[in-house]
Amino acid sequence: EIELTQSPGTLSLSPGERATLSCRASQSVNGYHLAWYQHQPGQAPRLLIYAASTRAAGIPDRFSGSESGTDFTLTISRLEPEDFAVYYCQYYGGSWPFGQGTKVEIK
């Protein structure tokens, strides 16, 4: 069973700053099967990135994803007020586990 470990647990930043979120898989995975979601309180999660680096429909280009071996990164180039939320990575290669989440909070 693949496990995903996200870091840091919490990221305290100001609007306009760059956010870098990490997700590490417990074993080698097909990067084509890695997604990132944004979850705002009281709302359903929203798909941001799939196949490690492809933005979902309607997602602004300040969101980008990348991979390096078993390490995956979500970057938000310039934080907007609506970007403060919890972010999850997910593997979807036959099981669909999530990482434990990274909270991006206003500093």
Place this chain on the structure above:
Amino acid sequence: EVQLVQSRAEVKKPGESLKISCQGSGHSLTNKWVGWVRQMPGKGLEWMGIVYPGNSDTRYSPSFQGQVTISADKSTTTAYLQWSSLKASDTAMYYCARTQTNSFDAFDIWGQGTMVTVSS
């Protein structure tokens, strides 16, 4: 508009059974996988399991195998999550979500969530 519509919030007692639902609106779920995700109060997202309504192929997270039953009705394009005997620890928000394609894929459409409260 493509949506997943989940059944209403439930308040149950420990030991009771429950079945919640997730129906596609504006699209068919027959050729997509439909997953269930739990969020306990103040905690993160947990994948519980997934079903392919077209042929009822079902897979479970090891953490939830034997604890819940996931099923689907192809004729009504509805997916279900059920418990035979609820525990207080089942109190959580439950989301359904469908995959983008008919293969192993990310969840592009999510239901609004069903809050389940189990309390004596």
